[in-house]
Amino acid sequence: MTNAFVRKLERFGPLDRDERDALDALCAGAVHHRADDEIGQGGQAGTVPLLLAGFAYRFKLLSDGRRQIHGLFVPGDLCRHLYGHLSPSDHVVRTLSPAVVAAVPAAALHGAMERHPRIARALWASTVTDDAVLREWVVSLGRRSAYERMAHLFCEVFLRLRAVGLVDGQSCDLPLTQMDLGDLMGLSTVHVNRVVQQLRRDELIALKGPHLTVPDVAVLGRAADLDPAYLGLEVGPAHPRNAPARVGAA
Amino acid sequence: MTNAFVRKLERFGPLDRDERDALDALCAGAVHHRADDEIGQGGQAGTVPLLLAGFAYRFKLLSDGRRQIHGLFVPGDLCRHLYGHLSPSDHVVRTLSPAVVAAVPAAALHGAMERHPRIARALWASTVTDDAVLREWVVSLGRRSAYERMAHLFCEVFLRLRAVGLVDGQSCDLPLTQMDLGDLMGLSTVHVNRVVQQLRRDELIALKGPHLTVPDVAVLGRAADLDPAYLGLEVGPAHPRNAPARVGAA
DNA sequence: CGCCGCGTTGACTTCACTCAAGGCGCGTGG
DNA sequence: CCACGCGCCTTGAGTGAAGTCAACGCGGCG
Incomplete structure (x- = not known):
């Protein structure tokens, strides 16, 4: 089966062989994680975690231990904003199951977007969709x-x-x-x-x-x-x- | 007093005269709105509403009339995602007070970002911050x-x-x-x-x-x-x- | 075997909602 | 100029949705 990242982006518009290869290349060096593993933190500055298989989520804790999950990731999802490196992360990302995660260098991602406008377009459309999901959560939680x-x-x-x-x-x-x-x-x-x-x-x-x-x-x-x-x-x-x-x- | 958009972006890094002028130029043609006015809808395809004065919000309605506000805008805020035009809008933006709003052409905005990397950087940092605010709302509503x-x-x-x-x-x-x-x-x-x-x-x-x-x-x-x-x-x-x-x- | 995480159930509590009414300030029109 | 209507804030009483506390069953795993 093809790369989940590719499958996801293809929803936003067709990609040719070249573009798919470029996306595949970004996933090189993906690593396996156990369930309940923290990802994307620590040493990985300048990279964006990309979930290729398994499930993950991000959450925040209140001071008395209450936990709120504010993002759920499925295969193909980026687990951080494309420009997340511009601001210190205020939350934690963790796997829910055994998972395969690629730490995509932000520079490589942006490079691919410059060389392949249709990749850029799909990636942005995907970001906008993620946003819509979060807003829908707000609606759910509120009303x-x-x-x-x-x-x-x-x-x-x-x-x-x-x-x-x-x-x-x-x-x-x-x-x-x-x-x-x-x-x-x-x-x-x-x-x-x-x-x-x-x-x-x-x-x-x-x-x-x-x-x-x-x-x-x-x-x-x-x-x-x-x-x-x-x-x-x-x-x-x-x-x-x-x-x-x-x-x-x- | 200077442009609220400039003031907001300067929080994310210094801007020189040239850059500030570029931002000012984007705000040309701002129009006044009455309170409780819908903005950014209809004819304005390809533009991003930028709030320069006053307050606004975006919301969704459930089928039985329940309303959930999922965004609050203050002067300096963009009322739509930088790439929002890639996806049909699923919600409504409305003023809360008399307001001044510029309909910034997306193309002009992206042009300014290309010519002025520090503007791009500030704008992205601002987007990431908006995201953090939304996630924090999820935490509030949930926990x-x-x-x-x-x-x-x-x-x-x-x-x-x-x-x-x-x-x-x-x-x-x-x-x-x-x-x-x-x-x-x-x-x-x-x-x-x-x-x-x-x-x-x-x-x-x-x-x-x-x-x-x-x-x-x-x-x-x-x-x-x-x-x-x-x-x-x-x-x-x-x-x-x-x-x-x-x-x-x- | 026995612990532990997870699902399930019951009894009770509480936070927040609904319904209903009244007050206040303001604009409009008689 | 005053009466009225309307939007908004306020208050009280009763209800209901969801939380808490506690216990138990089940299955997996060390």
Whole structure:
């Protein structure tokens, strides 16, 4: 299977062989991490962690130990802003599962963007999309009920994974404990448990251990009050190419 | 007084006369808006709204009318991502007060960035900071109590306004109704009222109409469980220049 | 075998929401 | 000039969603 980074960027516009090779080159030297490993910190100044396989997240702790996760990464995602090196990092990135991570030198990334305008374009479109996801989290945390929030999260993850070809039929991996889900969506573990059970009873999802099944994303999305245009992934089928590139219009 | 955009960017590094002039040029043709006016929509494709005076916000509505504000803009702020034109906008931007807004052509902005690397650098640093603010909102909404949340918000706004020279002594403008505050922090109007009163009783803030006074930001920050490094504005005094540029380190 | 992490359940508490009403300041129009 | 309406702030009472605390089952692993 091709590089997840390439698959992700191809959603934003076609790439030719040359461009795909350039992206592959950026991933050289990817390393394996164990679950629950910190990534991108320490020695790696001037590089951007790129997740190629597995799951990761970023979070902040309050002074009394409360944790809030404010980013979830799936294969193909950059785990830091393209210009993140301009400002000291204020949070931690950690793997959720065994993972493959490339430490892409920021200079190489920017070089590739200069040489390949379509890569630059895709990368920026991807950044803008990441932003939209974060804003949608704000909406969830601020105004959606626990039930809607969880439904929205499962929907988002499912669609993002489908976009990089990691959904098999109606199922995908999701190595999150209920405690993680709580820290993602601002809920207690106990309440997550109850809400997940309700979602199961309503047959919107099946969730056993690290395995998520979504019988019908559209139905789940409706329960989540999900914006049909969200991620531009909604209506489309399993993988890009046939879907219209949702890019370029003003 | 100089252009708020220039003042904001100077926080991220010094700019010479030439660079300041370039920024000024981008603001040519700024127009006045009434309060509660939609900005940046419609005809303005290919431009980025830049707020030069007044306040604005962006929000989303859920299908049943619940509103969540997911961005608050103060003078000097760009109201859209630098590459926002790569993706259709999924939300609305609206003024909170009478405001002056320049519709900066994206092309002109990128041109200025190419000609003036220090402008590019400052603009990127500013983007990264905006990101950090949004993530901090996620933390607030997910894990802070209503009391901490409001304290954090007032602190953030106060520091951001101070950074562009819009704090006079211990006071600044803040033209938000309690309903707006609720939609910002995911609370009901009634509860906002109660929390604000508590903050007043604790003498952490004074808030009458559109006027906010913060006797001691450090104390307010402590009540908010605010990260001391947040915004890099904390310890510094009223305005840049004398403060070390918090930029460039990895 | 026994610990430990994770999911599950029940009972109770509490933070925040809803509903409802009243006050105040201000602009508009009679 | 005053009456009225309206937006906003305030207050009280009751409700409800989600949190806390505590216990137990289950499965994996050392």
